Amino acid sequence: MSGTNELCIYPRFAAVGDTGLSVEFASVIDPAVSALVRALDLAIAASDIPGIVETIPSFRTLLVVYEPEDIGLDTLTQQLQHLVSLGLNVRSITGRSWTIPVAYGFPDDEDLREVAAASKLPPDEIVAIHSSALYRVYVVGFVPGLPVLGGLPTALHLSRRPDPRPDLPAGRVMIGGMQGIIVPMPMPSGYYSLGQTPVRPYQRGAANPFLFRPGDHIRFQPITAAELDLLTGVPSDRFLSAEDE
Amino acid sequence: MHGPALRAIAPTPFVTIQDGGRRGWRRFGLAGAGAMDKMSLAIANSLVGNRATEAALEFAYAGGEWTVEAGSCRIAIAGAGFSTKIDGVVLPPLTSAILQRGQRLRIGSSPRQVWGYLAVAGGFAIAPQFGSRSTHVRTRIGGLRGGTIQAGASLPLVAYRANDEPERTMSIPHEEEDPCRVVLGPQDDFFCEASVSLLLNSEYHVTWQQDRMAYRLDGPKLSHSKGYNIISDAVMPGCIQVPGTGTPILLMRDAGTVGGYPKIATVIEADLCRVAQMRPGSAVKFVAISVAEAHAIRRRYLARLQLIAEETGPLPSALT
Numbered sequence: 001m002s003g004t005n006e007l008c009i010y011p012r013f014a015a016v017g018d019t020g021l022s023v024e025f026a027s028v029i030d031p032a033v034s035a036l037v038r039a040l041d042l043a044i045a046a047s048d049i050p051g052i053v054e055t056i057p058s059f060r061t062l063l064v065v066y067e068p069e070d071i072g073l074d075t076l077t078q079q080l081q082h083l084v085s086l087g088l089n090v091r092s093i094t095g096r097s098w099t100i101p102v103a104y105g106f107p108d109d110e111d112l113r114e115v116a117a118a119s120k121l122p123p124d125e126i127v128a129i130h131s132s133a134l135y136r137v138y139v140v141g142f143v144p145g146l147p148v149l150g151g152l153p154t155a156l157h158l159s160r161r162p163d164p165r166p167d168l169p170a171g172r173v174m175i176g177g178m179q180g181i182i183v184p185m186p187m188p189s190g191y192y193s194l195g196q197t198p199v200r201p202y203q204r205g206a207a208n209p210f211l212f213r214p215g216d217h218i219r220f221q222p223i224t225a226a227e228l229d230l231l232t233g234v235p236s237d238r239f240l241s242a243e244d245e
Numbered sequence: 246m247h248g249p250a251l252r253a254i255a256p257t258p259f260v261t262i263q264d265g266g267r268r269g270w271r272r273f274g275l276a277g278a279g280a281m282d283k284m285s286l287a288i289a290n291s292l293v294g295n296r297a298t299e300a301a302l303e304f305a306y307a308g309g310e311w312t313v314e315a316g317s318c319r320i321a322i323a324g325a326g327f328s329t330k331i332d333g334v335v336l337p338p339l340t341s342a343i344l345q346r347g348q349r350l351r352i353g354s355s356p357r358q359v360w361g362y363l364a365v366a367g368g369f370a371i372a373p374q375f376g377s378r379s380t381h382v383r384t385r386i387g388g389l390r391g392g393t394i395q396a397g398a399s400l401p402l403v404a405y406r407a408n409d410e411p412e413r414t415m416s417i418p419h420e421e422e423d424p425c426r427v428v429l430g431p432q433d434d435f436f437c438e439a440s441v442s443l444l445l446n447s448e449y450h451v452t453w454q455q456d457r458m459a460y461r462l463d464g465p466k467l468s469h470s471k472g473y474n475i476i477s478d479a480v481m482p483g484c485i486q487v488p489g490t491g492t493p494i495l496l497m498r499d500a501g502t503v504g505g506y507p508k509i510a511t512v513i514e515a516d517l518c519r520v521a522q523m524r525p526g527s528a529v530k531f532v533a534i535s536v537a538e539a540h541a542i543r544r545r546y547l548a549r550l551q552l553i554a555e556e557t558g559p560l561p562s563a564l565t
Contacts, residue, residue, distance in 0.1 A: 014430045014431035014432075015428050015430055015431065015511075015536045016428075016430070016431050016481055016484065016508075016511050017427075017428050017481060017483045017484070017511030017512065017513055017514065017539070018428060018511075018513040018514055018515075018536065018539035018540060018542075018543050019481070019514060019543075020431075020481050020511070022431045022478065022479070024478075027476065028476070029476055053268055053269075054268055054269045054270075054271055054272065055272060056271045056272045056479035056502060056503075057272060057479075058476075058477060058478040058479050058503055059476045059477065059478065060476055060478070061478040061479065063478065063479035063481070065268075065271075065481070068539075068540040068543055068544075069543070069544065069547065072540070073536045073537075073540070139477065139503055140272065140273050140274050141271075141272075141273070141274035141479075141501065141502040141503040142274060142477075142501050142502070142503050143274055143384065143501070144270075144273060144274040144275040144384050144386070145273060145274055146274055148477075184274075185384060185385075210273040210274075214272075
C-alpha cells in the first residue's frame with residue numbers, strides 16, 4: 001500500500017461490539033500518531049457529543065465507548081469525523097514532564113548484567129543510554145496505572161526474558177522489546193528490571209491514584225541506593241518537572 | 246460495636262461483591278468489573294426491592310453457607326437452578342425470603358449455570374471505590390478489601406431488620422438457546438475469510454478455563470492472515486481475541502484494558518450474560534449481525550432489564 005493510500009484510509013473507524021468504536025490513526029508506533037490519538041481524546045472531552053461513556057487511548061487508536069440509546073453509530077462516526085476534519089491541534093499539546101529518579105542495579109544487578117550480555121554493552125553504558133533518552137507515555141494500562149513508555153533507544157531493544165519474573169514490586173523500572181515500563185503494583189513481568197524508583201505510578205487510596213497520563217514525558221535520573229532510601233515516601237507528584245503548557 | 250452483617254460460614258472459593266461495574270477508569274488501566282450476568286443480578290435485586298445494579302454477592306458454581314448477624318435480613322438468590330435452603334427448608338426458585346438471626350442459609354450448586362447472585366435488601370454498607378462496589382480481585386480494588394470472601398468474613402449490611410412487606414417472586418425466565426450474536430471486528434481483517442466463516446459456522450465449547458477475566462473456547466483453530474501480533478489497543482468485555490494458538494479467548498468483565506492479539510469479533514452486551522452462564526462443555530455457536538441490528542437488540546435487552554422490577558410480584562398466599 002502506498003503512502004498516499006495510507007493517508008486516505010486513516011482515520012479508520014471499526015465497531016467494537018454494540019457499544020465501542022475504535023478510531024485508528026495508523027498501523028505504526030510513532031510519537032506523531034500518539035499525539036493524534038491524544039488530540040482527538042482532548043477534542044472529544046471538549047466537545048458536547050452526547051452518549052460518550054468513556055474513551056481509552058492507546059498507541060495508535062482511541063476506543064470510544066458509547067451508549068447507543070443516546071447516539072447512533074452513524075451520528076457518532078460523523079461527529080468524530082467532523083472533529084478530525086476541523087484539524088486536530090497536535091502542536092499545542094505538550095503533555096506533562098516528569099523526572100523519575102532510579103537506583104540502577106537495585107536491589108541487585110542480575111537483570112542489568114543479562115541486558116549487558118545480550119546488548120554487548122557494559123552496565124554503565126546501559127544506565128547512561130537509558131537515562132539520557134526522553135520517553136513518552138503511550139498507554140496507561142494492562143495493569144492499573146502502568147505507563148507504557150516509547151522512546152527506548154534501539155541499543156536497548158531486546159527480546160523479553162524467556163521466563164517471566166513472578167512477583168515484581170511497585171517502582172521497578174523495566175525494559176522489554178521496544179518499550180519501557182514502571183511497575184505500579186506487584187505483578188509478574190517478562191521485562192528486564194534495570195532498577196528501582198521511589199515513584200509510585202499507582203497510589204492506593206488517593207482520589208485519583210494514577211500518576212501518569214498518555215502524552216506525558218519522562219526522563220530517568222540515576223540515583224544511589226542511599227538516595228533511594230531518602231526519597232522513599234516522598235509524594236510522587238513532587239517529581240513532576242513541568243505541567244501541561 | 247458491631248453493626249448488622251452477613252457472615253460467611255463456608256463460602257465457596259470465588260465469592261465476590263459485584264454491582265453494575267465501574268466506568269470511566271479504563272483509560273488508566275482499571276477494568277470495569279461488575280456482575281458476569283447482569284440480568285441475574287437485576288433479578289436478585291428486584292426480588293428484595295433493590296435497584297437493579299445494587300451490589301450483591303456473586304458466586305461461581307455454588308454459594309456455600311451464610312448466616313445473618315442482624316435482627317433479620319431479606320435475601321434472594323438468582324441464577325437458574327441453585328438449590329437453596331434455610332435451616333434445611335427448600336426455598337422456591339426466584340423467591341425472596343427472610344433470614345433470621347441464627348438461621349443458616351445454604352446455597353448449593355446449579356446443574357445449569359455458573360454464576361449466582363445473593364442479594365440482600367438495602368444492600369451492603371461498603372464504600373464504593375472508583376464509583377462502584379465491584380471487586381476486581383487481581384488488582385485488589387473494590388468489594389471487601391479487594392478480595393474474595395473468606396470463611397468468617399463479616400459483610401456489613403445497611404438494614405438491621407427486614408421490613409414487613411410480603412415476599413416477592415417471579416416466574417423463571419425463558420432460557421434462550423439462540424446462537425450468540427457478534428459484531429465482526431475490530432480486527433477481522435487480520436484473519437483469512439475461511440477463518441471468519443469457520444468461527445461463524447462451527448460449534449465451540451466452553452472449557453474449564455473460565456473465570457471472571459476470560460473464557461477459553463475449544464473448537465476449530467482460526468488462522469491469522471497477517472500474524473497474531475497487533476500493536477496493543479484497548480479491548481472490551483465480549484471481545485473474542487485469537488492468540489497464536491488459533492484458539493479463541495472470550496474476554497470477560499475483569500479482563501485487562503489493553504491487549505495485543507487480534508480481535509476477530511465482539512459478543513454483544515445482551516448475549517455476554519448468556520455466554521457467561523455456560524458451563525464447561527456447553528456448545529456455543531456464533532452469528533454475525535450488523536451494528537444496527539445489535540442496537541435494536543440492545544434496546545429490547547435494556548427494556549427487559551427495566552421490566553424485571555415490574556415482573557416480580559407478591560408471593561401467592563398458598564406458598565407463604
